[in-house]
Amino acid sequence: MQGLMSASASAFQIHADDNVATLLADVADAAEVRITGEGRGASITAANPIRSGHKIALHAIPEGDPVLKYGFPIGHATRAISAGEWVHLHNCASNFDAKSSSLDLVSGARPETRYA
Amino acid sequence: MREATWQGWLRPDGRKGIRNLVLVIYTVQCAEFVAHAVAANEPDAHVIGFPGCFDNEYAIRLMLALGRHPNVGAVLAIGLGCEYTQPARIADAIRQSGRPAESFFIQENGGTKSSIAHGKQVLAQLRERITGVERVPMSWADLTVGAECGGSDWTSGLAGNPVVGRFYDWLVDRGGSAIFEETVEMIGLRDVLRGRAKNDEARRQVEAAYDKAESYSRTVRQYSISPGNFAGGLTTIEEKSLGAVAKGGTRPIEGVIRVAEPPPHPGLWLLDSVPDPTFMQFGYSNPNDTEGIMDLISSGAQIILFVTGRGSVIGSPIAPLIKVTGNARTYARMSADMDFNAGCVLDGSATMDEAAEQLAEIVAATAAGEPTKPEHLGHREYFVMYKHQDTPSLEAGCRA
Numbered sequence: 001m002q003g004l005m006s007a008s009a010s011a012f013q014i015h016a017d018d019n020v021a022t023l024l025a026d027v028a029d030a031a032e033v034r035i036t037g038e039g040r041g042a043s044i045t046a047a048n049p050i051r052s053g054h055k056i057a058l059h060a061i062p063e064g065d066p067v068l069k070y071g072f073p074i075g076h077a078t079r080a081i082s083a084g085e086w087v088h089l090h091n092c093a094s095n096f097d098a099k100s101s102s103l104d105l106v107s108g109a110r111p112e113t114r115y116a
Numbered sequence: 117m118r119e120a121t122w123q124g125w126l127r128p129d130g131r132k133g134i135r136n137l138v139l140v141i142y143t144v145q146c147a148e149f150v151a152h153a154v155a156a157n158e159p160d161a162h163v164i165g166f167p168g169c170f171d172n173e174y175a176i177r178l179m180l181a182l183g184r185h186p187n188v189g190a191v192l193a194i195g196l197g198c199e200y201t202q203p204a205r206i207a208d209a210i211r212q213s214g215r216p217a218e219s220f221f222i223q224e225n226g227g228t229k230s231s232i233a234h235g236k237q238v239l240a241q242l243r244e245r246i247t248g249v250e251r252v253p254m255s256w257a258d259l260t261v262g263a264e265c266g267g268s269d270w271t272s273g274l275a276g277n278p279v280v281g282r283f284y285d286w287l288v289d290r291g292g293s294a295i296f297e298e299t300v301e302m303i304g305l306r307d308v309l310r311g312r313a314k315n316d317e318a319r320r321q322v323e324a325a326y327d328k329a330e331s332y333s334r335t336v337r338q339y340s341i342s343p344g345n346f347a348g349g350l351t352t353i354e355e356k357s358l359g360a361v362a363k364g365g366t367r368p369i370e371g372v373i374r375v376a377e378p379p380p381h382p383g384l385w386l387l388d389s390v391p392d393p394t395f396m397q398f399g400y401s402n403p404n405d406t407e408g409i410m411d412l413i414s415s416g417a418q419i420i421l422f423v424t425g426r427g428s429v430i431g432s433p434i435a436p437l438i439k440v441t442g443n444a445r446t447y448a449r450m451s452a453d454m455d456f457n458a459g460c461v462l463d464g465s466a467t468m469d470e471a472a473e474q475l476a477e478i479v480a481a482t483a484a485g486e487p488t489k490p491e492h493l494g495h496r497e498y499f500v501m502y503k504h505q506d507t508p509s510l511e512a513g514c515r516a
Contacts, residue, residue: 012274012462022274022349024462036464053270053349067351070362072308074355087351094352096304097339108346 008032011056013039015071020055020087033084047084055087067092119290122484124254125189128214131378132258133186134418134483136249137162137434138242140192140235141179141206144169144199150222151194154235161239162433164410164498171200174375174503181376181414183210183217187434189246190216192238194231197223216245257291257382259483262412262420262435263363264297266405269425270349271459273359275442275471276423279458282472283421283479284365284384293379295412296364297387298402299329301340304354305361306330314368314383321372325388332390363423374505378416387415394504406430406499409437419482421475429453431495436488438478455489 008031011021016038027033027046033056035042042058050056055069061081066073075094081087089105104111124132138158142151142165155161164182166175183191183206191210193203203219210217218238225231263280265272284294302309306326313319333339339353350356370383379385389402389411402408405428409420413435420437422428427446431437441447444459456475460466466474482488 010464014274014278022270036462040464051349055349055351069355070358072305072354072358074358075352088349089346089351092351094304094354097341097353103343103346106347108343110343 006031008034010034010036011044013037013058014069017071018068019058019061020067020069021058023050023052023054023056025052026050045084046086047082048086050086057081057083057085057087059083061087119255120480120483121253121255122480123251124258124483125186126250126252127186129184131186131416132252132254133188134254134259134485135187135434135436136160136189136246137187138190138192138239138246139164139183139185139188139434140194140239141165141183141203143193143195143201143203143206146196146199147194147222150228150231150235153228153232154192154194154239158236158239160243162496164433164500166201166500168201168502169199172502172504173507174505175500176201176206177376177507178410178414178500179206180209181378181416182410182434184213184215185413185418185434186416187418188215189249190242191218192235192242193217193219194235195219195221197221216242218242254483255290256287259287259479260293260295260379260416260418261287261479262295262297262387262409262415262417263423264405264408264412264420265360265363265423266408266430267424267426267428268359269443269446271442271446271462272423272425273350273356273362275458275461276425276440277359277363277442278468279442279461279471279475280363280421280423280440281365282468283475284363285367286472286476287479288365288367288382288384291382293382293416294365294367294384295373295379295387295415295417296361296384297389297408297412298340298360299325299386299388299390300333300402301360302326302357303330303333303339304352305357308358308361309369309386312366312369314370318369318371322369322386325372325386325390328388328392329390331393335393363421373415375411375503376414385415387411391503392505403501404499406432406497407501410499419479421479423458427453429490429493429495430497431488431490431493433496433498436482437490437495438475438482438488439490440475453489453493 009025013021145167193206195203207217207219447457
């Protein structure tokens with residue numbers, strides 16, 4: 001996995017008001033991320049390795065503040081998120097669906113489902 | 117994009133078709149083989165049918181709406197002979213719409229071989245009767261387009277659906293009709309949807325459709341989000357819902373229509389295909405992509421925009437399906453199945469407006485008769501299921 005991650009990549013920002021953008025390729029920690037779409041021209045340094053299709057914070061988001069994508073809240077920060085950080089289940093929760101924050105961070109699977 | 121016009125077929129209810137097809141409808145699974153054999157090697161004959169022996173009002177309403185679709189000129193209904201659904205009554209209802217229609221039972225025609233031969237003969241006569249249907253000029257204002265997504269990945273909500281949404285804005289601004297659906301995939305967006313309603317009546321309809329979808333999701337204990345969605349980068353149901361709703365563009369929602377109900381006037385419409393609660397609970401909503409596509413076509417969509425990320429190889433009968441992907445790799449890997457690469461907005465090679473314009477050109481070419489990739493490959497998947505929905509609130513077919 002680590003070998004496939006590039007030291008620079010692009011992230012797509014869908015709406016001007018958003019505080020997150022979506023990575024178009026896997027990036028390594030400290031990679032330079034160029035913003036395309038509505039935030040065209042800006043760039044930010046990744047604070048974690050982030051996989052393609054996942055979100056990067058465009059600036060710091062205080063705990064409790066809305067995470068904005070498409071110009072709307074997709075949930076809220078469950079702790080302070082710094083600029084460049086990976087935004088996902090570990091630091092962002094739905095305002096609607098309580099279940100999602102208990103899911104496995106990598107697979108998204110429900111830990112409580114029994115297979116026996 | 118320039119104004120586009122092309123030649124269509126004028127139907128008795130005033131709607132205009134972009135194809136002139138004979139629709140073969142079978143009324144029970146037992147008649148499926150014969151129906152397909154009748155339509156085999158007849159490029160203008162499409163097949164749909166209902167598998168159940170017990171009839172279902174929703175399924176009959178859906179099949180009648182498909183038989184009266186603007187792209188359909190004539191109907192041949194084929195039954196086995198002992199099922200509940202009556203092919204003769206289907207043919208009667210279609211004839212009342214001003215279209216030629218015929219029907220027969222296999223049991224009264226001596227079995228497989230002779231029924232196929234008889235069906236081919238009737239089909240040829242029906243085709244003959246619609247060759248003279250009046251040709252009329254059509255433009256964007258005569259077009260109804262439906263949109264749906266399936267086999268989605270993270271590009272669908274970011275490129276595929278937003279480009280379709282931008283095209284929808286463009287189509288609505290030119291007097292056309294646009295339909296989007298999948299209300300169970302709009303969970304968490306009650307306020308967003310309410311805010312887009314055109315007026316109080318539309319707002320009431322949008323609220324009711326949303327509340328039913330939420331109640332459905334609670335009843336089946338499932339929101340429409342899967343481990344693969346989370347693993348792919350989606351964090352919340354709101355995020356997934358916003359990506360799905362993006363294909364509805366930004367114009368006001370005129371109101372909510374139900375399955376088999378054409379929009380009463382142009383503009384953007386939300387299609388509610390979720391079953392109404394009944395003695396059998398809800399049943400299932402949108403068990404597969406094809407079911408949703410049938411619902412859109414039943415509401416009069418002459419063209420379907422289907423957005424995929426990971427890839428999909430379905431098509432549709434009656435209304436051509438244009439395959440859109442936001443994933444450039446999927447486009448390259450499945451190029452014989454994909455009509456449009458909306459991934460051009462992600463790599464920066466096109467803006468949303470430019471991509472929507474390119475899509476509009478494909479829609480215009482399709483309306484003018486050029487086959488889409490799924491049409492070219494012969495894809496005509498259909499699905500008619502048992503479902504319960506109360507009778508549509510508006511008189512079907514009144515578009516004027």
